[in-house]
Amino acid sequence: MSETKLTAETRTEFGKGAARRIRREHKVPAVLYGHGTDPVHITLPGHDTMLALKHGGTNALLAIDVDGKETLVLPKQVQRHPVKGELEHLDLLIVRRGEKVVVEVPVHVVGEAASETLVTVDHATLSVEAEATHIPDFFEVSVEGAEAGTQILAKDVELPSGSALMTDAEALVVNVSAAPTAEEVEAELADAEAEAGIEHEASDKELEAEAAAEGESSTDSGDAAEGSTEE
Structure with a gap:
């Protein structure tokens, strides 16, 4: 996997207000850490960073240039906006060439x-x-x-x-x-709905069938009663 180069800027402002200002400038707040070094807080170009993560996925290898010094990192945690999906913050783990992770x-x-x-x-x-x-x-x-x-x-x-x-x-x-049969799928769905207490109104066809069945039942009862009287 080849690394994607990104140029970063160090930042000294922190907190939610500072993060919002950074994002309004189409940049992403991030922090570099690992290998016993002190955390370095930076901002990254929003569009380029998004493309790098889209291309490299969750294990995108990034070469971050901070003040002319290049640091190799892997995304450890990526925070995105829950609705828009935009990058909100990155935790970047410092790695070295040849190192196993x-x-x-x-x-x-x-x-x-x-x-x-x-x-x-x-x-x-x-x-x-x-x-x-x-x-x-x-x-x-x-x-x-x-x-x-x-x-x-x-x-x-x-x-x-x-x-x-x-x-x-x-x-x-x-x-x-x-693969389950259609009957098995319908049975499982019916069981799940019954457990959840979901009731469906009868369809027109079901109502017609019910009425027809009741009509047949009434006719049968009438015939039986008539036969009993004749006897």
């Missing part, structure tokens, strides 16, 4: 399983130890043609050279099971 790497499922099957992902990420400059972007897991009953464990996922699996080797990553 433990990170969570996404799992991407590809391919089409056999017909009438359901593919579920039990582990969307795998924890691995890798060199800071060689963190995998993702792990690809193929379910092409997989039949019901197929299970892919963490130990089955192919890792690139230099990466070591930290997740339990027996952990279930992808499970391929028989």
Whole structure:
């Protein structure tokens, strides 16, 4: 993974008011820490930082230039606006070339399983130890043609050279099971609604069927009564 270079500015103002002012200038407040150094508070260019995180994902490797000194970092915590999704603050962990770090790497499922099957992902990420400059972007897991009953464990996922699996080797990553029938889905939905106390008004068709059934019942009762009188 190649690093993305970003030029930062040191900051001396702190607090919510200062952070709002920084964001109004389309910048992002951040802090650099790690390797026993004192935290360094900086501001980053908002648009460029957003693109770097979008391209590199949660393990984007960033080369931060502060006053002409370059520092290699990984995003440790990314805070976003809950509605707009804009970057609000970054905690950046200082790393060194050749250093090994433990990170969570996404799992991407590809391919089409056999017909009438359901593919579920039990582990969307795998924890691995890798060199800071060689963190995998993702792990690809193929379910092409997989039949019901197929299970892919963490130990089955192919890792690139230099990466070591930290997740339990027996952990279930992808499970391929028989797809439920429409009747089973409807039954499960009905049970869930009943447990939640949800009641539905009868549809026109259901009301018509009910009325017809009541009519037939009344006719049968009338016939039975008439037969009894004749006797």
